[in-house]
Amino acid sequence: MTASGTATPPLLHCTGLSVGYGKVEAVHEVSLAVAPGRIVTVVGPNGAGKTTTMAAIMGLLPSTGRIVFDGRDLAGTSVEERVAAGMSLVPETRELFAEMTVSDNLELGGLTRHRRDRRERRGLDTAFAEVYQLFPRLQERRTQLAGTLSGGERQMLALGRALMGAPRLLMLDEPSLGLAPLIVREIFQTIANLRERGTSILLVEQNARAALQVADEGHVLENGRIALSGPSAKLLDDEQVIASYLGIRGAQAQARAGR
16 A cells, blocks of 8 residues: 555556466466565466466567556567566576676676666675675575575575565566475575565465465466466465365365365
8 A cells, every 4th residue: 555545556456367378378367466565476376377478478479458567558568578577587597607607697697787787886796785684595505606595595596596686576487396395495485585685575485385485465376377366374274275285284185174
């Protein structure tokens, strides 16, 4: 809410988003919004259309429907224009430059900021300091080649590189993929910290429990359609979500339902 009591418009607003591969519709009329400084998650099983939704929002895939970012309709805009507007995507593949150092990978992430203002060298120095504060291990390994990092460190570097561009909306595709539980907790704690700093986040995850615990709002995607939406705390207590996505509690919920 603003000081006048009116609702703050969402930073990102998608309505009726659909994506097809030939005659197959992978995503069907998905609508979601991300308010400033909030975390919204999209959870669901493999093949539900989560990554496809994210790619369409970023402009990597053609889509129908409407995508509005900061009041601007993004129809016809390129990926580069969306990045320049303040959108940043960390894909599940991370896409680091393995033969470059940690520091060089981070500096590449700051090129968008530098292009916006040639005087932003000082801003890049500040960005380096902020990333190293978030991820001390990256500072320790700043001269190390990205390809020699552990899985958790590569995810930290992918996040750090995205943050170097000072994004207004950070989109994360399966940040927990392939990571040990301890590192997953660390990554999600960092995501929560970013919200406290004012970064808006759209989080796509198969790890429904971790995603809903950190998010403000959630959407459950099934077969390319949104099956459930609501505050994340409410979805965490929803019997359908528990039974389908939340592991041991799901088995317990199903046992209770069968009594």
